[in-house]
Amino acid sequence: MKKLLDSMIDYAKKRNVPIIDDPTKQYIISLLKTRKPRYCLEIGSAIWYSSVIIAKEISKWDWTLVSFECSYPSYMKALTNTKNSRLLNMILYFGDFLKFSHQLLPDQIDFLFIDAEKASYLDYYLKCKPFLHDESIILFDDVIKYKQKTAPLIHYLDHHNIPYEHKQLVDDDGVIVIDSNSSFRTG
Numbered sequence: 001m002k003k004l005l006d007s008m009i010d011y012a013k014k015r016n017v018p019i020i021d022d023p024t025k026q027y028i029i030s031l032l033k034t035r036k037p038r039y040c041l042e043i044g045s046a047i048w049y050s051s052v053i054i055a056k057e058i059s060k061w062d063w064t065l066v067s068f069e070c071s072y073p074s075y076m077k078a079l080t081n082t083k084n085s086r087l088l089n090m091i092l093y094f095g096d097f098l099k100f101s102h103q104l105l106p107d108q109i110d111f112l113f114i115d116a117e118k119a120s121y122l123d124y125y126l127k128c129k130p131f132l133h134d135e136s137i138i139l140f141d142d143v144i145k146y147k148q149k150t151a152p153l154i155h156y157l158d159h160h161n162i163p164y165e166h167k168q169l170v171d172d173d174g175v176i177v178i179d180s181n182s183s184f185r186t187g
Contacts (some may be wrong), residue, residue, distance in 0.1 A: 001056060004084050008049045017074065019049040020115065023169035024141060028113065031137055031179075032057040037110030041131075042067040043097045043124050044116025048078035048090075054113065055090045064089045066106060068097040070116070098123055105131050115141035118149035122156050138178040145173040 012019045040058055045051045045067040055065045067090065069075045075094040082090055093104060109131045114124050121140055143150045157164050168174035
């Protein structure tokens with residue numbers, strides 16, 4: 001698996017494909033190990049680097065990742081990476097997540113990772129909201145670097161008193177986490 005992940009990092013660097021950085025990867029793995037979510041959803045999988053990391057971790061307790069990607073070249077590369085990963089607990093869909101039927105989503109979402117079009121973060125969250133529950137973990141990537149684009153999401157969370165936390169994982173970027181099991185209560 002390490003060889004595949006290393007080749008994906010190399011591919012992403014050479015082609016300027018955005019993938020999660022190592023601190024974000026480690027943070028995701030830590031969350032998954034601690035909480036052991038069953039049904040995971042990823043919006044914005046690119047070449048499936050983060051997907052492979054999530055799917056590998058949750059395969060230990062035999063659960064599934066559903067992922068959406070709207071870039072056709074990335075989707076095609078993701079299909080190859082899926083085959084090479086030999087992980088069978090991943091489902092990848094091509095297209096705009098907001099145009100997909102709710103029927104493709106799991107009945108409940110235990111872990112939601114959003115790393116797609118930053119200006120649409122609020123729309124993605126609202127579409128997923130009916131499938132979230134009190135124990136769901138929601139992670140939005142790149143929220144510091146793209147603060148202007150993610151402002152509607154932050155405004156919505158603040159306006160609706162939804163507890164969240166900014167986690168700066170690298171010098172210029174980080175994530176927003178919504179997790180009812182955390183001790184934070186404000187943004």
